[in-house]
Amino acid sequence: MDQADRPLRILLVDDAPVNLAVCSRLLGRMGCVVDPATSGEYAVAMFRDGCPDTRYDLILLDMNMPGMNGMDTSRAIRKLESELPVEHPYHSKPIPILVLISYNPGDRFKEFRKAGINDFLYKPFQSEVVCKTLSKWIPVHA
Numbered sequence: 001m002d003q004a005d006r007p008l009r010i011l012l013v014d015d016a017p018v019n020l021a022v023c024s025r026l027l028g029r030m031g032c033v034v035d036p037a038t039s040g041e042y043a044v045a046m047f048r049d050g051c052p053d054t055r056y057d058l059i060l061l062d063m064n065m066p067g068m069n070g071m072d073t074s075r076a077i078r079k080l081e082s083e084l085p086v087e088h089p090y091h092s093k094p095i096p097i098l099v100l101i102s103y104n105p106g107d108r109f110k111e112f113r114k115a116g117i118n119d120f121l122y123k124p125f126q127s128e129v130v131c132k133t134l135s136k137w138i139p140v141h142a
Contacts, residue, residue, distance in 0.1 A: 008032040008138060009055065013043040013073065014062040014100065019123075023060065023100075026127055030134075040068025044076045051084060056095055057138050060121065063101045070099045071115040078116035096137035 010027055012034050014020050024034045035056070037043035047056065059077065063070035074097050081090045097116060102123040105112055112120075121133055 008057045008134075009035065011035050011037060011043060011046060011056045011059045013037045013040065013060065013065070013070075015039060015065040016062070019062065019100070023125060026125060026130060027060075029127075030131060040065055040070070040073030040076070043073055044068070044080070047077050048080050051080070051088070051090065055089060058134065059095055059097045061097055061099050061117075063099045070101075071112065071117070074099070074116045098133065098137070 008031070010032050012020060012023055012027070014023065014036075015038055017038075020036045020038070024036060027034050035046060037046055040061075043059070043061070047059070050056070061070045061073055065073075068076065077097065078094065081094050084091045086092075094116070096118045098119045098121050099112065099117050100123060101120050105120065118137065119133060121130060
């Protein structure tokens with residue numbers, strides 16, 4: 001089955017249940033399959049454990065979480081990608097990681113990029129903005 005024949009699979013990471021619910025509902029209406037994670041540590045484990053079978057199309061990652069924050073989680077996922085066999089799709093085409101953030105990163109932008117973060121989605125969510133941002137990274141099936 002190729003990308004066009006299946007829904008987008010998104011790993012959604014946020015420690016706030018209400019944010020998980022709102023974003024999951026929005027992504028579900030867009031035709032996406034959402035796997036929720038409530039911490040950075042859990043997200044890294046889900047990514048690692050799913051690498052052989054589950055191919056996530058995108059990761060949406062809250063920046064401010066207790067324990068592993070968004071940058072730490074992104075770094076850990078990028079490290080896992082780099083350790084995958086050369087033939088694994090993530091090795092040649094790393095998964096897009098978008099950070100859910102409530103402020104403009106300003107002068108920290110380079111730090112975010114260095115951590116492996118590709119883009120930002122600003123809270124509160126607006127469905128049009130979410131769709132437009134996701135479409136920059138993957139084809140969105142609405």
